Amino acid sequence: MNNDVKNEVEIKGNERPDPSPAVIRRLPRYYRYLCELIARGITRISSNELAHMMHVTASQIRQDLNCFGGFGQQGYGYNVNYLFAKISDILGVSAGFKAIIIGAGDLGRALVHLSMFEKRGVDICALFDTSNEAEGKDCAGVPVYSIDELEKFCEENQVDIAVLACPKHLVKDIAARCVSLGLKGLWNYMGVELEYSDKDIIVENMHLGDSLMILNCRICRNISCDDGESE
Amino acid sequence: MNNDVKNEVEIKGNERPDPSPAVIRRLPRYYRYLCELIARGITRISSNELAHMMHVTASQIRQDLNCFGGFGQQGYGYNVNYLFAKISDILGVSAGFKAIIIGAGDLGRALVHLSMFEKRGVDICALFDTSNEAEGKDCAGVPVYSIDELEKFCEENQVDIAVLACPKHLVKDIAARCVSLGLKGLWNYMGVELEYSDKDIIVENMHLGDSLMILNCRICRNISCDDGESE
DNA sequence: TAGATTGTTAATCGATTAACAATC
């Protein structure tokens, strides 16, 4: 059987294939620039203008957006509000995910205080303390529980995401507990490698140490290395 | 601190070309795995074994390392300690960079408390407060100054890097001051886009909000998207 | 209609993988 035909059959209906990781990683940046355009009251933009603003090619913008659907209009460009709404949806801003933060130390508390979660539609419903120091207190209006209550809380509430900001040596064990509890995602700040398949849970890493070293390295060699980043 | 490295590349006809951003971004992960091997007392490893551990191809490892030089030996593999030393050097661990943190709020304080800087050979020599609240105190042994003293401090000390962890609306102004002061690098946590050329200063961004959205998106679509990451 | 700009296909470029000769 002709391979082209076979593939078309396998991709049910006329569904698009999964966008590549590279495309996914560029979306938040579109999101940010569209926010900015909305704030400035701009309601319409062409791929060329946006490309100029963002220092990328217009071709890339059109290709990226067309992974998800035709959001523009020939001869007109893109409606900023409509495009923003579409990208927000793709990025799960309206998915209403509930998250907990594990670790009520400096880092955990710093994260709660950032407006980031609220802006991205993620609801922080609890902090879990691993040192029995902050337990019972609250932090920016979010209650702090003992890590011992993790299972009970997750079973009683629909928790989707755990932010890992606890001591390094506890990370693997706590991550495993989150997987058992059926959580959907781990946002890992501790630089510990977590090896799960995407079927078990989605892991997104914030490797602070790695980023610092890349900065060091780029300074030493004067290397422009922005490609891998979202900027 | 070796300002002449880049020039060497340009002058000597035989030098290797600049490694691609993709290669640079993979180095910290090699660094971490080599740390682990050293901790386990393993002194020798083949690209095949390492590839297996790291879930990458042996080909990629050999290609990556050969961007910088022949660190292995045919028939033997790689000496773990030697390779670790080489990669540490490339990553500027021994460059002795001095850094300041701008913003003595939750985030700034959380960063000082992480052992990350020390482990990577970066010396945090001061925090700068933008709210006149923490001024005069100290944080994990690091003195806190008013942001008004930024210029004076940087002129009297050899500061290389500024970590931007201050309120969003101050970021652009403070970044510009850092550029004027001749700093070499900015490590930007605030999600604000900074547009400088690499000649002015090297900017490395930690876009927390972007990462959160990518996690959201991957959960929604069940997409394995690890490629862009360092894991 | 004419001009503008998209959506999409084709061409190019770069990065990853495979293969193998060099060599320890």
Place this chain on the structure above:
DNA sequence: TAGATTGTTAATCGATTAACAATC
């Protein structure tokens, strides 16, 4: 020497850019 494993070249793959027909 024989076996192992690198360093490096060649082949493949995917992602970016360019071009252009479709169409608003």
